[in-house]
Structure formats: C-alpha cells, structure tokens
Amino acid sequence: MKSNEFDAIVIGSGISGGWAAKELCEKGMKTLVLERGRDVEHLKDYPTMTAAPWEMPHRNQIPRADKIENPVVNRCYAYKEDTAHFFVKDIEHPYVQEKPFDWVRGYQVGGKSLIWARQTQRWSKYDFEGPARDGFAVDWPIRYDDVAPWYSYVEKFVGISGSYEGLETLPDGEFLKAWEMNCVEKEIQKRIKESYSDRDVIIGRCAHLTEPKEVHLAQGRGQCMARNQCYRGCPFGGYFSSNSSTLPHAAKTGNLTLRPDSVVQSLIYDDQKEKVTGVRIVDRVTKESMEYFAKIIFVNAAALNSNLILLNSTSKRFPNGLGNDAGILGKYIAFHNYRGSLNASFEGFNDEYYFGRRPTAVMMPNFRNVKKQEMDFLRGYMTFYSAGRAGFGHADAPFGPEFKSENSKPGPWSVYMMMQGETIPKESNQVTLSSTAQDEWGIPLLQISVDYDENDEKILRDFHEQGEEMLIKAGCTNIRKSDSKQSPGLDIHEMGGVRMGRDPKTSLLNAFNQMHLAPNVFVTDGACMTSTGTQNPSITYMALTARAVDYAVKELKRANIK
Numbered sequence: 001m002k003s004n005e006f007d008a009i010v011i012g013s014g015i016s017g018g019w020a021a022k023e024l025c026e027k028g029m030k031t032l033v034l035e036r037g038r039d040v041e042h043l044k045d046y047p048t049m050t051a052a053p054w055e056m057p058h059r060n061q062i063p064r065a066d067k068i069e070n071p072v073v074n075r076c077y078a079y080k081e082d083t084a085h086f087f088v089k090d091i092e093h094p095y096v097q098e099k100p101f102d103w104v105r106g107y108q109v110g111g112k113s114l115i116w117a118r119q120t121q122r123w124s125k126y127d128f129e130g131p132a133r134d135g136f137a138v139d140w141p142i143r144y145d146d147v148a149p150w151y152s153y154v155e156k157f158v159g160i161s162g163s164y165e166g167l168e169t170l171p172d173g174e175f176l177k178a179w180e181m182n183c184v185e186k187e188i189q190k191r192i193k194e195s196y197s198d199r200d201v202i203i204g205r206c207a208h209l210t211e212p213k214e215v216h217l218a219q220g221r222g223q224c225m226a227r228n229q230c231y232r233g234c235p236f237g238g239y240f241s242s243n244s245s246t247l248p249h250a251a252k253t254g255n256l257t258l259r260p261d262s263v264v265q266s267l268i269y270d271d272q273k274e275k276v277t278g279v280r281i282v283d284r285v286t287k288e289s290m291e292y293f294a295k296i297i298f299v300n301a302a303a304l305n306s307n308l309i310l311l312n313s314t315s316k317r318f319p320n321g322l323g324n325d326a327g328i329l330g331k332y333i334a335f336h337n338y339r340g341s342l343n344a345s346f347e348g349f350n351d352e353y354y355f356g357r358r359p360t361a362v363m364m365p366n367f368r369n370v371k372k373q374e375m376d377f378l379r380g381y382m383t384f385y386s387a388g389r390a391g392f393g394h395a396d397a398p399f400g401p402e403f404k405s406e407n408s409k410p411g412p413w414s415v416y417m418m419m420q421g422e423t424i425p426k427e428s429n430q431v432t433l434s435s436t437a438q439d440e441w442g443i444p445l446l447q448i449s450v451d452y453d454e455n456d457e458k459i460l461r462d463f464h465e466q467g468e469e470m471l472i473k474a475g476c477t478n479i480r481k482s483d484s485k486q487s488p489g490l491d492i493h494e495m496g497g498v499r500m501g502r503d504p505k506t507s508l509l510n511a512f513n514q515m516h517l518a519p520n521v522f523v524t525d526g527a528c529m530t531s532t533g534t535q536n537p538s539i540t541y542m543a544l545t546a547r548a549v550d551y552a553v554k555e556l557k558r559a560n561i562k
Contacts, residue, residue: 006032006257009279009294011264011309014111016525016541017300018242018250019154023549024298025255032257032292033247034281036301037107039260040086040114042220042243046233048082056081072102075490078115083231086114096434098449102489103304109260110243111302112492115231118207118239118359119536120160121382122151122171126370127533134369134378137332137425137531138501141511144171150543158240158542159216161360162205169200169365170535177210178203182354184346184387184413185362188474195473198367204360204384207240207539219245228357239359261285263441267297267322267521269315275562276313276322276518282441296520296552296561299498300545303526304333307431307497308446310523323517326505329498331430334532336493337381337421337456339484340463344476346387346413353389353410361386366422366534368462377458381421382534383467389413415476419463422534423488424455425496450488493537495529513548520561524548 007029010020017033024031039045053060060081067074070090079087088105095103106112125144131137148171155174163178181189181203189201208224209216221237221244230239237244250256261284268278268291278293299306307330313322321329361384368380390411429451433444464481471479488494501507504516513528515521524545526537533540555561 004290004292006030006292006294008032008296008298009034009292010298010300011279012111012300012302012305012525013109013242013247013258014106014300014302014525015113015116015242015538016545017111017298018113018246019542019545020298020300020524020549021250021256022246023546024553025250025253027549027553028255029553030255030257031250032259032294034262034264034279034292035109035111035258035260036263036284037109037111037260039258040109040243042233042237042241042248043235046235047085049229049232049235051082073104075102075486076104076492078231082229083115086231086233093439094445096437096445096447098447099451100487101448101450102487103448104489104492105302105305109247109258110241113241114233114243116538117536118230120155120158120205120207120539121363121535122173123147123533123535123540124169124171126169127531127535130379130533131531134373136378138499138503138506140530141500141502141507146511147540147543147547150547151539154539154542154546157215158207158245158539159209159212159221160205160539161208161210163203165200165202167200167202167365169367169370170202173205175205176213179206179210179358179360181362182387183349183352184415185385187349188346188385188387188415188476189362191474192364192470195470199364199470201362201364204363206360208359209238219249221245224359226356226358228359230359263443264301264309265289265312265441265443266309267299267313268293269313269317269322269518271316274317276521282443284441287441295556296522298545298549299521299523299527300525303494303497303529304431304446304448306523306525306527308433308443310498311431311433312444318517322521323508323515325517328427328506329508330432331427331497332425332499333429333431333450333494333496334423334425334529335450335488335495336491336532336534337423337452337459338419338491339486340419340421340460340467341482341484342417342464342467342471343480343482344415344417344471345478346415346476349413375458375462377455377462378424379422379459380534381419381459381463383417383419383463385415385417387413387415415471417467417471419460419467420534420536421456421459421463422532424453425499425531426453431497448489452488493526493532495526495532495537498523498527499530500528501530512551513544514552522548522552
C-alpha cells in the first residue's frame with residue numbers, strides 16, 4: 001500500500017461493508033476496506049463449489065474431533081465439510097459466555113454474505129413504529145417512507161425474487177420472478193386463507209436471480225440453478241454476496257483498496273482535533289500494528305464485533321468507548337427467537353412431485369400486535385413452512401427387484417413449520433470487554449450476557465398453539481411440536497448495542513446512522529438496529545448503508561463533516 005491516507009475507511013467486507021464500499025467508490029471516494037480475515041475471490045476461492053459428496057474426505061460430514069473442538073459452530077445448520085472453510089472455529093477465536101450464546105462468525109473477505117440464508121423481506125411501517133407504539137426500546141428516528149426508496153435502490157442491484165401481494169405488513173419490492181409453491185404448499189395456503197382473515201401466506205422473497213436483468217449480467221452473475229449448495233460459494237453468482245457483486249463493482253471504479261488480514265483494534269480519536277482521525281489495526285499474520293486515516297469511517301464489522309471495536313476505542317474524551325457518554329454502548333442487544341417448530345404429515349397428492357431445490361420457503365408475515373397491542377406479550381413472529389416428500393429409502397422393502405422398485409418411489413408428504421420471533425431489546429442483554437483475557441492480537445475478548453425472557457416464552461407458546469391450529473385446519477395429521485431450546489446467537493441475527501435514536505442520552509446514532517458524538521463515524525450493520533422486527537434483517541442493513549453513504553458524502557462536500 002502506497003499510502004495510509006484515504007477519503008473513507010470501511011471496517012468489514014460483509015453484506016453491509018460491501019455496500020458501503022460500492023457506494024463510496026462510485027461517489028469518487030478513495031476507499032480502504034479492512035477485513036480481519038483472509039482474502040476470498042469469487043470463483044477462485046470456492047474449492048468445493050462443484051464437488052460431489054464422495055469427492056470429500058469425510059463424505060461432507062464433520063469429523064468427531066472438529067465437533068469436540070468447535071461445539072458452537074457445529075450447531076450451525078450450514079456448517080459441513082463443504083462449507084467449514086467459511087466459518088470461524090471456536091478454538092481459534094474464543095469469547096466469554098457469561099450466559100450461553102452461540103456466536104457464529106465468518107472471517108474472510110465477504111464475511112457471512114457467503115453463507116447467509118438469503119431471505120429478504122422489507123420492514124413495514126408498523127415495524128418502524130413498533131417501539132413508540134408499544135412502549136419498548138426507543139423510538140426509531142426514521143420511518144418506512146424514509147427507507148422505501150433505498151430498499152428499491154438496493155433490491156434492483158441485488159436481485160430479489162418475490163411475488164407482488166400488496167400487503168401492508170410486508171411491503172412489495174422490486175422483484176424478479178417468484179419461485180413457485182408445490183402442490184401441498186398451495187393446498188395449505190388455500191385452507192389457511194379460507195380459515196383466517198388476518199393471515200397472508202406467500203412464497204418467500206430471497207436474493208436469488210430467477211431471471212437476471214442487465215444490471216446483474218453486468219456484474220458477471222447468472223441465473224440461480226436451484227442446486228441448494230449456496231454456502232459453498234455459487235459458481236453462477238446466482239445469489240447475492242459481496243464477493244460476486246458489490247466488491248468487484250467497487251474495484252471497477254479504481255477507488256477501492258482492499259486489505260485482508262487486518263484485525264481492527266480501535267478507532268483513533270484525536271483529543272486535540274476533537275474528532276476520529278483513523279483506524280488502528282494489527283496484521284493477522286505478522287502481528288504488526290498499523291494506522292490508517294480517513295475523513296469518514298464506516299463500521300461494518302458485524303453487530304457484536306462492531307460493538308467490540310467501539311468499546312475498545314477509548315481516549316481521554318471517551319474513556320468508556322467511542323461516543324459512550326450515556327453508558328449504553330454494548331447494551332440493548334436483541335436477536336431472533338428460532339426455538340419453535342412443528343412437523344406434520346399430509347395425506348394425498350401421491351401422484352405429485354416437484355422440481356429442483358428451491359432456495360426459499362413459504363412465509364406468513366407477523367399477525368400479532370401489528371397495529372395495536374392485543375396479546376399479553378410484546379410484538380410477534382413470522383412463520384415459515386415448507387412441504388416435501390421423504391427420501392427414497394424404504395428399509396422394510398425386500399431384496400431383489402422389489403427393493404429396487406420400492407426405492408424408486410418417493411415417500412409420503414411431510415410439512416415443516418418454524419417461527420422467527422422478535423425479541424425485545426433490554427439493557428441487561430449486553431456485551432462488554434474482558435478485563436483479564438485477550439486474543440492473540442492483544443484485543444480484549446468480548447463478554448456476552450444475552451438470554452431469553454418471559455416475553456420470548458409467551459411468543460413461543462403462542463406460535464406452537466397457532467401453528468398447530470393452522471396445520472390442523474390445513475388438513476395435516478400427526479403434528480409434533482418442538483422446542484430446540486437453542487441458545488441465543490444461533491439465529492445469527494444479533495442486533496443492537498449501537499442503536500439509532502433521536503436523543504444522544506438514549507442512543508448512539510442519529511437518523512442517518514451517524515454517531516451523535518463522533519460525526520464522521522457511521523455504523524450501518526446489525527449493531528445500529530433499535531429493534532429487530534420479525535423479518536430477516538440483511539436487506540434493511542443494505543438499504544440503511546446506501547442511504548447513510550449518500551448522506552455522508554453530501555455532508556462531507558458541504559463541509560459539515562470535517
């Protein structure tokens with residue numbers, strides 16, 4: 001690197017960091033992207049993208065020794081032999097669990113955008129109004145109309161498949177052709193619609209190119225082939241990731257400098273200049289300390305790591321972390337409650353099957369406490385379901401021709417339903433820095449104290465009750481309810497700690513994700529979230545990032561940021 005001075009620095013190269021880089025570079029800003037993990041180039045560094053199970057040493061299973069050494073990441077649904085290289089190993093990156101918390105991370109260029117579930121639903125006006133209406137957290141400083149044009153902006157570039165439904169609770173976006181429900185899913189949809197007036201069942205919306213447009217082909221991306229091997233890295237660029245989309249787009253401008261292996265220690269606050277001037281890093285490999293400087297800084301290290309960096313950014317002016325005069329940095333962490341699920345059988349349609357491995361499920365927007373408080377718990381949950389036919393193995397089939405014949409037929413239809421519940425930000429749900437333990441780069445370990453509460457238990461019970469009732473009315477049988485009792489964190493939707501708000505006494509960021517007390521610093525990943533909603537959050541991070549960059553560059557040109 002020829003210089004350590006840039007117009008902008010972005011910390012993190014995942015979904016929001018990639019968007020920050022793209023937008024800053026396109027606006028003419030010489031931009032440095034700092035990524036703590038190794039470099040990963042699209043296509044070149046997807047070693048298992050076309051591998052068959054028998055071409056892997058353990059037939060795509062995780063060895064026992066790995067399960068013992070890395071118990072947290074082994075609980076993640078996407079962690080297998082073909083994807084293990086994109087996940088952080090527990091043994092290599094420890095943290096302190098004051099309460100059980102499964103922290104799933106991806107330290108490489110592209111971050112978790114290589115391994116995300118790709119579900120993309122807009123928030124509605126009711127989600128942004130929720131805290132003010134229901135009396136929890138603090139009021140969002142923005143509303144749906146502030147973000148709507150930015151949702152459209154990022155959706156067109158990302159490529160979102162979905163159906164136009166005209167729902168207030170789940171606004172339509174800029175959609176490519178929707179995926180199709182199978183016959184049993186359609187039958188369940190029909191029967192739920194006949195039984196309930198407040199419950200809408202639609203096909204899931206996801207960041208997959210069903211019909212690529214010119215903007216996607218120009219990125220070098222192609223159509224999704226419904227392989228369901230997305231977590232390996234897609235050779236077609238069929239799903240959105242930083243590696244296949246935003247980072248290459250930023251690089252084309254000539255304004256991008258990407259530095260992998262850069263473990264960010266802290267932001268540098270100059271007490272004399274009374275501003276943040278840059279970022280201090282430790283090289284992951286050499287352990288050498290370095291400093292880089294810029295006019296504006298975007299913190300996009302993923303929610304909990306962004307909290308860690310800001311907590312560790314101490315100075316004479318901010319002894320308890322950057323911008324933390326009110327003592328709330330790292331507090332009000334929230335997540336999504338995934339504990340509840342149901343399994344059921346469905347009789348009939350034995351002459352029907354389906355094609356491909358569709359990358360999304362059927363979904364139902366939240367129908368609890370949407371417009372007013374109605375239940376004995378706050379907020380609610382989204383519901384997802386899918387139907388399929390069991391595997392082609394029939395253990396009781398006799399040997400010989402009958403065995404071959406029986407195993408060429410699919411089994412009966414089964415239905416799976418799950419919840420995605422909103423959790424309420426609480427001051428007691430927080431992250432802090434260890435005063436005794438450090439990682440190998442000399443940075444304090446993160447201490448996580450986050451758990452469920454009675455509100456979460458009530459939401460779980462309501463989902464089980466309503467889910468069972470819906471499945472019965474839909475014609476399902478043999479319904480089985482399940483509580484995974486999984487720890488917070490395994491949802492991989494942690495949010496908060498650096499929340500947006502109107503008042504510096506109760507929030508750290510303003511309506512444009514700008515730090516109240518450090519105006520040239522912006523936080524647009526999950527750490528900025530004031531509440532969690534019930535939707536998958538990534539498309540909201542992208543929209544907020546594009547909006548914040550637009551504002552930041554304009555303010556810089558107006559000399560309002562110095």
